[in-house]
Amino acid sequence: DTGVSQNPRHKITKRGQNVTFRCDPISEHNRLYWYRQTLGQGPEFLTYFQNEAQLEKSRLLSDRFSAERPKGSFSTLEIQRTEQGDSAMYLCASSPYPRLGKETQYFGPGTRLLVL
Amino acid sequence: AQKITQTQPGMFVQEKEAVTLDCTYDTSDQSYGLFWYKQPSSGEMIFLIYQGSYDEQNATEGRYSLNFQKARKSANLVISASQLGDSAMYFCAMRELNDYKLSFGAGTTVTVRA
Numbered sequence: 001d002t003g004v005s006q007n008p009r010h011k012i013t014k015r016g017q018n019v020t021f022r023c024d025p026i027s028e029h030n031r032l033y034w035y036r037q038t039l040g041q042g043p044e045f046l047t048y049f050q051n052e053a054q055l056e057k058s059r060l061l062s063d064r065f066s067a068e069r070p071k072g073s074f075s076t077l078e079i080q081r082t083e084q085g086d087s088a089m090y091l092c093a094s095s096p097y098p099r100l101g102k103e104t105q106y107f108g109p110g111t112r113l114l115v116l
Numbered sequence: 117a118q119k120i121t122q123t124q125p126g127m128f129v130q131e132k133e134a135v136t137l138d139c140t141y142d143t144s145d146q147s148y149g150l151f152w153y154k155q156p157s158s159g160e161m162i163f164l165i166y167q168g169s170y171d172e173q174n175a176t177e178g179r180y181s182l183n184f185q186k187a188r189k190s191a192n193l194v195i196s197a198s199q200l201g202d203s204a205m206y207f208c209a210m211r212e213l214n215d216y217k218l219s220f221g222a223g224t225t226v227t228v229r230a
Contacts, residue, residue, distance in 0.1 A: 033217065042120075042207050042220030043161070056216055089159055102149060102168060103211065105218060107161035 002026060004108035006092050012114045013082055020078045021111045025094030032075050033105060034067055036060065037089040046090075049075060082115045089113075119143065120208050120221035128227050129198045136183070137193040137224045139208030145169075147213040150191040152182065155205040155223070164206075167191055195226070203228045 005024045013019050025032050030051050035043035046065070048056045051072035061067075064082075069075040079086055089112050093105040121140045129135040141150065152164040167175045167182045175182040183192040195202055205225050209218040 031216070035218075040222070042209070042223050043218070044220070045217035048216045058217075091161060093161075102166060104151070104163055104166060106163060107153070109158065109160040112159065 004092055004094050004106055006090075006108040006111050008111060009109060010112045010114075012116065014116050015082060015084060017082055018078065018080045019082060019113065020076055021090055021092075021113075023075045023077070023092030023094075023108060025074070025092070026096075026106060029094035029096050029106075030072065031095045031097070031103075031105075032069055033093040033095075034075070034077050035091040035093065037091055037110070038087075043091055046077075079113075082113075084115045087113055087115045119219040120210055122208055122221035122224050124224045125222075126225040126227070128229060129195075129202075131200060131228055131230050132197055134194060134196045135198055135226060137195070137206050137208075137226070139191045139193065139221060141189050141191060141208070141210050143189075143210065143212050145213045149211045150182070150184070151209040151211070151218065152180070152191075152193045153207045153209060153220075154202075155207060157204070161207070165193065198226075198228045200228050200230060202226060 007022045032049040034046040037043040049069040064080045067077045089110045091110045093107045095105045148169045150167045154162045165177045165180045167184045179196045181194045205223045207223045208221045
């Protein structure tokens with residue numbers, strides 16, 4: 001399978017705990033994105049990497065959230081001191097360098113987080 | 117301001133019939149891309165079809181076609197010959213010039229009846 005993979009697929013944690021999610025993009029893709037999706041809504045952008053550089057962060061990404069992409073390969077998203085409002089699906093996507101202005105983002109299966 | 121509007125929360129369609137999902141968008145950019153994704157209950161977002169703002173012809177991918185009306189800022193998805201496996205949530209999204217992120221609508225749930 002050469003698609004985007006995410007681990008874990010499901011995570012249940014207690015309020016106040018830290019959690020970390022991992023995303024492995026499609027191997028030749030240099031761009032990586034994180035989105036958050038709450039029930040009944042479309043995904044909302046969190047952050048974007050081009051290779052190892054984090055180029056944009058959404059206002060949704062509070063100081064409890066941190067994302068890394070060491071060596072421009074896999075990425076991790078950590079949430080510290082989780083709150084019940086963090087319960088959501090966290091989606092990772094990757095894309096190649098745009099060609100002719102077209103850039104399609106390919107998504108992973110997501111990590112469903114439930115904070116009790 | 118909402119950039120993508122999907123006004124149909126849910127739709128039912130009979131198997132083998134066609135269904136049209138509405139999407140309108142808001143941008144002041146001249147160059148942008150429009151995307152449709154399918155999200156089954158498993159959660160994965162599956163890319164379906166892309167339309168560039170400068171593309172003169174409507175995009176088609178198998179049973180999916182995009183009815184692009186630039187002046188009206190609409191990008192409706194048409195699914196022909198619906199199958200039971202088409203039952204899912206469908207999202208319209210846009211990427212504007214010099215922006216990285218996709219802006220998504222709230223989605224439309226499609227249920228295909230046998």
